[in-house]
Amino acid sequence: MRIEKRIAGVRAFVQAARRENRSVGLVPTMGAFHEGHLSLIRRSVADNDVTIVSIFVNPTQFGPNEDYKAYPRDLERDAVLAERQGVAVVFAPDPQEMYSPDFSTWVQVHQVSEGLCGTYRPGHFQGVATVVCKLFNIVQPDRAYFGEKDYQQLQVIRRMVRDLDLPLSIIPVPTTREADGLAMSSRNKYLTADQRRAAPRLYQALQMGADLVERGATGGRAVEAIQAELAREKLITPQYVVAVDPDNLTDRSDQVRPLVLAAAVLVGNTRLIDNVRVNGD
């Protein structure tokens, strides 16, 4: 397995693979791998002749008061894990390789990037869409893999790919969870022991809401139930709880299934997100 720091190096590798008619899968990540990342990587390795994993803690998707500097980084360990899964190339550029001093082009996805996390993280999805667009152009994969845990991000990427006619398929991969239901996240490392014990309440509450929706409740009714359940855990402070359209993320409080129930909460200073989807009848 190769570790490439340079755009030109990845491009040369991909061009050689293309000449041999080999299909290319891309798994964009910020590193600090957990089982969720590995499930994306395994899926790409199964689907494609070669898999490229990018590891880049993208500065432009963090707000000024967010955890860009604290975000966990461990390239050596990540590289070992990637190699074990059969990854061909880890692309791990430095920020200056991705952003020139006078960088000035941004991809803005409106509509699906508004509301939910977009309200609490202004500029976040512009940073995500821009860096993902760059990664797509650098690697030119046939398929790229994104976790459903970051559901709004997934929809932003899908909308960008559709609107800009990017020539690849986006493959969503189900959320990987700890035994107690907590969605895997690199940020779970920030939790104290007490916070870690409280955190699974987020998924439990969402599941409770999903059960109601499955039995015919509206999105608004499910949101109330989720909020009531979260209120029982004093270590959890909700940012938002919503019931939205699975595709365009517009409000579905007054509607029944299909819908996505999504929430963001603070557990101490750590921001956790999760979602569950209830399909149509």
Add this chain to the structure above:
Amino acid sequence: MRIEKRIAGVRAFVQAARRENRSVGLVPTMGAFHEGHLSLIRRSVADNDVTIVSIFVNPTQFGPNEDYKAYPRDLERDAVLAERQGVAVVFAPDPQEMYSPDFSTWVQVHQVSEGLCGTYRPGHFQGVATVVCKLFNIVQPDRAYFGEKDYQQLQVIRRMVRDLDLPLSIIPVPTTREADGLAMSSRNKYLTADQRRAAPRLYQALQMGADLVERGATGGRAVEAIQAELAREKLITPQYVVAVDPDNLTDRSDQVRPLVLAAAVLVGNTRLIDNVRVNGD
């Protein structure tokens, strides 16, 4: 030569060409071909195994009070001219093929899109960058050809390609001029006979400024001379006259060569632009 109205049709053609290792050139146009367009097309046909010309009057780059509806359209004539030059495919999509009803993704190039035409045509370069990004993703050319007459557009596209790592080369092509120096433009058709006689004064004024710069004058001195020269023609109303850095388009009033002298004027209701470049010593 094929005329394709569908994205899928162009993609299938390009994929077949790629499998045969044929290089692909793209000439993005709004149609209404004149010699300027044909010089772009000839250059692409010379450089590449296959040339694709897009003809799309892009609604998103016109302001609400601009000439989107009046813009000249003549696909039949354009197709004949393209075929004569050896073009493989004319891609002529309808607006609804390019923009779905809930289209919501925009490419914004800051810095080089500000000032000059950006001041007078708010939103114009966002529309240009977005549609050109789409065309690049649809055709995936090795090279794309742009006229130097639209100098700010050329720099916006170059910046976008650099910043988003788009995998192609941008080839600038010198401005084609009428015998009297007027830069060729589809909008020249709007001019009355009197206006047409007055219009070459724009290029004459720019050349006068360039002569001064070549003899050591600053950008600001050249701008004054150009403004004075334009003031002598009462059918011409200048919008802007500037001396800017050839790459990032920042003001170079206080600087000597290299620089670009650029201007936009109204001749009646018709907006004309032109520019001249003076290289370094």
